[in-house]
Every structure is written in structure tokens, then in C-alpha cells.
Amino acid sequence: MNYEQLLTQTALADERYIVMTAENRALVRNMPTTLGRRFIDTGITEQCMIGAAAGLALRGRTPVVHALAAFLSMRAYEFIRTDVGIGNLPVKLSSFIPGFLSDGNGPTHQAIEDVALMRGIPNMQVFCPADEQDLLAMLPTIWASSAPSYVRINTRPATYQHEQPFEIGKAEVISKGTDVTILVYGMLFEQALVAAQQLKDAGQSVGLINMRSLKPVDEQAILEAAVTSQVLVTIEDHFQTGGLYSIVAETLLKHRTTAHVVPFALKEKWYKPARLNEVLQHEGFTGQQLAASITEQLEFSLNAERPR
Amino acid sequence: MQHKTIERLQQTAFRVREHIIRMSTDGGCFTGASLSATDVIVYLYSEFLNVTQDTLKDPNRDYLFLSKGHDVPALYGTFVELGWLSADRLQNHLSTSDHLYWHPNVNIPGIEFHSGSLGHLPSVALGVALDCKLRGTNNKVVCVLGDGELNEGSVWEAVLVANAYQLDNLLFLVDRNFFQANMPTEELIPLEPLTDKFAAFGAAVRRVDGHDFTALDEALSTFPFEVGKLNVLIADTRRGKGLPSIEARADRWFCNFTHDEVEELLRELHGEANATLESETLVVR
Numbered sequence: 001m002n003y004e005q006l007l008t009q010t011a012l013a014d015e016r017y018i019v020m021t022a023e024n025r026a027l028v029r030n031m032p033t034t035l036g037r038r039f040i041d042t043g044i045t046e047q048c049m050i051g052a053a054a055g056l057a058l059r060g061r062t063p064v065v066h067a068l069a070a071f072l073s074m075r076a077y078e079f080i081r082t083d084v085g086i087g088n089l090p091v092k093l094s095s096f097i098p099g100f101l102s103d104g105n106g107p108t109h110q111a112i113e114d115v116a117l118m119r120g121i122p123n124m125q126v127f128c129p130a131d132e133q134d135l136l137a138m139l140p141t142i143w144a145s146s147a148p149s150y151v152r153i154n155t156r157p158a159t160y161q162h163e164q165p166f167e168i169g170k171a172e173v174i175s176k177g178t179d180v181t182i183l184v185y186g187m188l189f190e191q192a193l194v195a196a197q198q199l200k201d202a203g204q205s206v207g208l209i210n211m212r213s214l215k216p217v218d219e220q221a222i223l224e225a226a227v228t229s230q231v232l233v234t235i236e237d238h239f240q241t242g243g244l245y246s247i248v249a250e251t252l253l254k255h256r257t258t259a260h261v262v263p264f265a266l267k268e269k270w271y272k273p274a275r276l277n278e279v280l281q282h283e284g285f286t287g288q289q290l291a292a293s294i295t296e297q298l299e300f301s302l303n304a305e306r307p308r
Numbered sequence: 309m310q311h312k313t314i315e316r317l318q319q320t321a322f323r324v325r326e327h328i329i330r331m332s333t334d335g336g337c338f339t340g341a342s343l344s345a346t347d348v349i350v351y352l353y354s355e356f357l358n359v360t361q362d363t364l365k366d367p368n369r370d371y372l373f374l375s376k377g378h379d380v381p382a383l384y385g386t387f388v389e390l391g392w393l394s395a396d397r398l399q400n401h402l403s404t405s406d407h408l409y410w411h412p413n414v415n416i417p418g419i420e421f422h423s424g425s426l427g428h429l430p431s432v433a434l435g436v437a438l439d440c441k442l443r444g445t446n447n448k449v450v451c452v453l454g455d456g457e458l459n460e461g462s463v464w465e466a467v468l469v470a471n472a473y474q475l476d477n478l479l480f481l482v483d484r485n486f487f488q489a490n491m492p493t494e495e496l497i498p499l500e501p502l503t504d505k506f507a508a509f510g511a512a513v514r515r516v517d518g519h520d521f522t523a524l525d526e527a528l529s530t531f532p533f534e535v536g537k538l539n540v541l542i543a544d545t546r547r548g549k550g551l552p553s554i555e556a557r558a559d560r561w562f563c564n565f566t567h568d569e570v571e572e573l574l575r576e577l578h579g580e581a582n583a584t585l586e587s588e589t590l591v592v593r
Contacts, residue, residue, distance in 0.1 A: 047461075051432045051434070055431070055433060055435020057435075
């Protein structure tokens with residue numbers, strides 16, 4: 001089963017579903033044939049596609065819309081906010097090549113503020129699957145909900161067998177640890193998994209959480225990790241502003257607590273475009289690099305007097 | 309169209325204009341823009357659209373989307389005349405106790421979707437029209453646009469896509485009053501030749517005097533204008549229509565008159581006076 005097969009199966013079983021694209025057909029290549037007139041390609045018109053999706057939703061449909069993450073989240077932003085958000089309509093945004101996944105395209109195509117933008121819209125839910133297996137496990141629940149949603153599509157093969165069933169607002173706690181807990185979402189889960197293993201091999205007690213649902217977020221998972229671990233680490237292919245680091249900070253403040261939180265994110269810059277593995281290396285986001293950086297932070301933290 | 313029908317429409321439009329003038333105080337409203345669209349909106353609800361108070365949620369009803377949302381006083385006034393909205397509620401304009409403000413919202417029965425940000429509802433209406441085609445229903449879907457709104461690129465995206473999907477159940481009706489917010493359109497961003505522009509995009513276009521009910525009726529009685537083509541009706545209108553003292557003026561888009569001026573303008577509408585407006589009514593946005 002892949003994304004297109006799941007969407008085809010879902011749409012064929014329920015005629016409420018309409019599949020739309022602003023001429024981004026990578027994920028839905030065969031659907032003009034399989035879905036017929038319920039496949040609608042509006043051409044390179046992200047704004048018009050979102051407005052039309054809102055109109056279709058007014059008629060009882062559930063449009064699943066596709067475009068490149070940067071153009072969906074930014075070119076069409078006001079249409080998403082104003083038509084889908086104010087209307088609170090069940091439009092399902094499938095955001096293609098978000099974050100580091102736009103690899104060689106360059107900064108025009110880098111959606112690394114999309115989480116911040118989308119979670120700023122009332123009613124909008126935001127999901128970031130770790131890999132294809134996670135994605136396929138999450139989508140049926142997301143599509144069946146009546147809320148508007150934004151999904152960072154990630155079809156990279158899984159390197160971890162996800163066991164925990166998906167629930168909106170629930171993170172997948174992979175492991176718990178007392179020295180450090182890594183909070184991560186999306187394609188960097190794969191690297192975080194490598195980093196966690198290396199830290200464990202070096203004798204650390206390491207927690208790892210696949211956030212999955214960034215809005216609503218699993219506050220309990222964050223708060224528990226803040227209590228049980230000396231250090232929290234957030235890892236994301238997103239600007240540091242408005243993403244997971246911000247979400248963790250907001251959650252801690254909301255519950256009148258604090259923690260030592262170390263962010264790994266893109267700090268006020270676009271990333272160097274290249275093949276994906278080179279991007280990760282250049283930006284310091286490979287598992288090995290993350291493990292080394294986290295080790296440094298742990299040493300710093302253990303040497304410092306912790307405030308009581 | 310029968311003479312008595314025309315008379316009835318004229319009387320309805322006259323009362324809608326009274327409502328608009330009465331809303332143009334205590335905070336004001338977009339008076340000029342509302343008066344230009346009044347005849348078109350009255351005509352559509354009275355003669356063209358298959359929708360009643362009992363069928364406001366019926367999936368087979370006809371739809372009107374007011375993309376030029378700031379002329380919503382014309383819609384409120386029309387809904388009062390249709391009996392969908394109590395006349396008393398117009399006194400709640402701009403009060404938090406009700407839902408009547410400068411742009412449309414769905415808390416008012418009959419309003420299909422919120423608007424205010426220009427260039428949105430052509431696409432939303434297109435989505436509704438697409439669904440009607442998919443389901444094989446015969447709804448007519450109308451989207452009323454301002455002419456200044458045609459500056460927005462998203463309008464032309466919707467025209468391109470409506471052409472691609474051959475949406476002859478969709479009508480874009482342009483309230484062509486020749487003004488955008490602060491300027492005559494032809495001085496700021498010229499739109500003419502407008503018929504040719506829409507036609508070049510593949511639409512079937514008609515152009516009429518938007519204050520002439522007979523002309524509106526003649527044009528819309530041929531709907532759809534051509535099988536398989538988006539319908540565009542350009543209604544030539546006058547900003548502030550009905551009030552010579554504010555007609556066709558760049559500085560009478562948004563108006564917030566004193567109570568005395570409102571009374572004077574009502575007398576002017578009735579042909580009993582020529583209003584002289586002295587208060588600071590101009591609000592340029």
C-alpha cells in the first residue's frame with residue numbers, strides 16, 4: 001500500500017472525497033483514471049484550488065488537495081486561513097516535499113515555516129508523519145475527521161516498525177529516558193532514531209518521541225519528558241520560530257513549568273540546496289552529528305548547576 | 309418583462325436604498341458601493357435565483373456569493389424586503405449584539421459564505437458549481453464581483469479554471485461602477501475593453517445597464533449564454549446610484565453621515581431635496 005493506493009481506496013469507498021491538485025501530480029498520477037471526474041486538477045492555481053475546495057466542502061465534500069508545500073502553505077495561505085479556516089471546512093491539505101524534502105530545489109521551494117503558519121489558523125490541525133508507514137497509519141483518521149488539516153507528506157520508507165496506533169493529539173513514545181528526551185517529527189525521525197541509539201550505546205538513558213500530531217499536540221508527553229529527563233531536545237526541519245521548539249516552550253509555560261530545552265532547527269536561514277543526504281550533512285542533521293551535538297549539550301548540562 | 313413587474317422591482321430597490329442610507333451613520337458603511345449594486349441584487353433575488361426562505365439549505369437551491377462583500381448593506385436590505393431578515397435588526401448594524409457588520413457572514417440566513425477579502429468567492433463559487441455539475445443538478449451559481457476586485461489575480465485564475473471545466477452553470481456578474489476604493493478604475497488600473505478581456509479567456513459575455521431591469525431580464529433570460537461556457541454579465545452601474553449628491557464620486561465609497569444628513573439624503577432619494585453634505589463623511593481606506 002502506498003499513498004496513492006490508500007487515497008484511491010478511500011475515495012472509491014466514499015463519494016464525499018474529491019481529489020484535487022494544483023498540477024502537482026507526483027502522488028496522484030493514476031487518479032484521473034481511477035477516480036474520473038472526482039479528480040480535479042486546477043492547473044498552477046493554488047489560490048483558486050483552495051477556494052474551490054472550500055466551495056466543494058460547502059456542498060458536503062471532503063477535498064484532499066495537493067500542492068508543493070511551499071506554494072500550498074504560502075501562496076494560498078490567505079485562502080486557507082480565510083476560506084477554509086474561518087469556514088472551518090473539512091479540507092485536507094497534502095503538502096508535498098516539506099522541510100528538507102525539497103532537497104535540491106533551493107529556497108523558493110523550502111517550506112520551513114509551514115508548521116508555524118498552519119498552526120496559527122484556528123481549527124486547523126497539523127500532522128507530521130515520521131515515514132511512509134506512519135503516514136499511512138495516520139491518514140485514515142485525519143481524512144475521516146471533520147476538521148481542516150495540514151499534513152506534511154512523507155513517503156520515505158520506514159526504518160522503524162511503528163506499533164502504537166495513531167490518535168489525533170497523541171505522540172508516539174518510542175522510549176523513555178532520564179538523561180535526555182528527543183522530541184522530533186517528520187523525516188528527521190529517522191536521524192533521531194540513529195542519534196538515540198548512539199547515545200544509548202554510549203551509556204545514556206535516552207527518551208525518543210515521534211510527535212506525529214503537532215496541533216493538537218500531546219502536552220502530556222512533553223510535560224512527562226520534562227519531568228523525567230534532565231534535558232529535552234527538539235529536532236525539526238523548520239525555522240526555529242514557530243515550530244516544535246515554540247510548541248514545547250508554550251506548553252511548558254502554559255503549565256507553569258520550565259525545562260532545559262535544546263533546539264535543533266534552522267535558525268534564521270534557508271538551508272543549502274543539494275541531494276538530501278548532503279543537505280543533512282551540511283546542516284548538521286545526520287544521526288551521528290545530532291548524537292555528537294546532544295552529547296556536548298549533556299556534558300554542558302551535567303557540569304552546570306541545575307536550578308531547583 | 310411586464311410593466312407591473314418592473315414597477316414592483318423599482319419599488320423594492322427604492323426601499324433597499326432607504327435601508328442602505330439609514331445604515332450609513334453611527335459608524336457608517338460602504339454606501340456608494342452598495343447603491344451601485346442594489347438593482348442587480350434585487351433583480352437576482354426577485355427574478356433569477358430559485359431560492360426562498362424555505363429552501364435556504366436545500367441542495368437544489370440557486371446560490372449567490374457576494375464576493376464584493378463590502379456592498380452587503382444592499383444584501384441586508386434585500387433580505388429585509390424578502391422577509392428573510394427582520395427590519396428591526398438593521399438597527400443592530402455594527403453592534404456586537406447581532407451579526408450585521410461591514411462584510412457578509414453566514415450567521416445571517418441567506419448569506420452563503422463570508423467575504424471581504426477580494427478575489428476569493430469566484431473560486432468558492434466555482435467549487436460549488438463544480439459539485440453541481442458532478443451531481444448533475446441544475447443549480448445556478450452566481451458570484452457578484454466589484455470592478456476594482458478584477459485587479460486581483462485570483463479572479464482570473466477562477467475564470468481560467470471555469471473555462472477549463474466548462475462551467476456554464478456559473479455566472480460572474482460584475483458591478484461595473486467604474487470606481488475602485490479611491491479612484492476611477494480607468495485612471496488607476498484600466499479595465500477596458502472588459503468584455504473582450506473576459507471573452508478572450510473563453511467566457512460568454514453580456515453587457516447591460518445594471519440599473520435597467522428590462523435589460524437585466526433580457527440578458528439573463530438567455531442563461532446559460534452559451535453551452536459549455538462560463539457566463540459573465542457586466543452590469544454598468546453608477547456608484548451611489550439614486551443620490552445625485554454622492555453619485556459617481558471617488559470620495560463616496562465609505563460614508564458615515566450625521567443623522568441630519570441621513571434625513572436629508574432620504575429626502576433627496578425621494579426627489580424632495582438636493583442634499584448638501586458638510587460633515588466629515590469621507591473615509592478613505
